Amino acid sequence: MIPEILQYNMGEGVLAFSTTRKGGVSTGTYSAFNITHYCGDSPHCVEQNRKLLSDFLGISDESLILPRQTHSTNVLCINEGFMAKSKGERTAELEGIDAVITNIPNLCIGVSTADCVPILLYDKRNRVVAAVHAGWRGTIARILEKCVQRMVDEYNTSPADIYAVIAPSISLDSFEVGDEVYNTFADNGFDMDRIAVRYDIRWHIDLWEANRLQLLSCAVPENAIYISNVCTYKDYSRFFSARRIGISSGRIFNGIMLRL
Numbered sequence: 001m002i003p004e005i006l007q008y009n010m011g012e013g014v015l016a017f018s019t020t021r022k023g024g025v026s027t028g029t030y031s032a033f034n035i036t037h038y039c040g041d042s043p044h045c046v047e048q049n050r051k052l053l054s055d056f057l058g059i060s061d062e063s064l065i066l067p068r069q070t071h072s073t074n075v076l077c078i079n080e081g082f083m084a085k086s087k088g089e090r091t092a093e094l095e096g097i098d099a100v101i102t103n104i105p106n107l108c109i110g111v112s113t114a115d116c117v118p119i120l121l122y123d124k125r126n127r128v129v130a131a132v133h134a135g136w137r138g139t140i141a142r143i144l145e146k147c148v149q150r151m152v153d154e155y156n157t158s159p160a161d162i163y164a165v166i167a168p169s170i171s172l173d174s175f176e177v178g179d180e181v182y183n184t185f186a187d188n189g190f191d192m193d194r195i196a197v198r199y200d201i202r203w204h205i206d207l208w209e210a211n212r213l214q215l216l217s218c219a220v221p222e223n224a225i226y227i228s229n230v231c232t233y234k235d236y237s238r239f240f241s242a243r244r245i246g247i248s249s250g251r252i253f254n255g256i257m258l259r260l
Contacts, residue, residue: 034250067097078102110255118254171231172206
């Protein structure tokens with residue numbers, strides 16, 4: 001059994017992808033490919049799916065890094081010191097992390113999503129990769145900007161060298177919100193004419209555009225930003241969607257890995 005994944009062309013020496021629901025062993029609303037432990041799936045199925053993905057990538061299970069996300073703006077650099085810690089210590093350090101960065105080859109870092117926006121970043125000059133989880137709360141708190149700045153501070157990244165992928169997530173058409181969410185975006189300085197549309201009596205927010213604008217504000221080149229244009233809510237038979245299937249369901253793993 002081989003997991004079905006959606007791959008992104010980010011250049012030589014890097015593998016970037018999103019998993020689909022296909023090719024795993026989970027059942028019910030977790031069917032079939034889910035590697036996220038904290039969404040209620042059978043631990044046995046999760047471990048089997050992790051092995052399927054690790055084998056597909058040609059790495060060990062401990063080289064598959066997935067934080068426990070909490071809609072925070074916490075960013076963690078995965079370095080040799082982190083990898084030298086015990087499994088329990090690594091798990092504890094990954095608690096409450098919503099973006100991860102590394103420059104270690106053959107180490108697959110990623111974030112899990114089921115409508116929230118995942119962004120994968122690659123600094124082609126310094127060979128640094130990052131994975132960011134940006135739900136509407138993280139988008140408002142500008143986690144993407146914080147992650148780019150951390151790459152600049154820790155790895156000497158120039159934003160001009162970053163290639164970015166905005167992976168499958170909920171689209172403008174499907175992301176209906178109340179006035180309180182609209183007002184929160186507006187109060188935090190977002191250009192609402194660019195990211196919001198009112199359909200009948202409800203607002204819809206374009207999280208793809210909100211995060212694209214953050215990348216541009218960081219000086220990432222416009223032609224280096226790729227949007228998958230896959231809506232998880234609409235394409236829920238292929239990708240997990242918490243709004244469509246329910247919160248007790250699987251998660252997409254959006255991973256990125258440097259190749260030697």
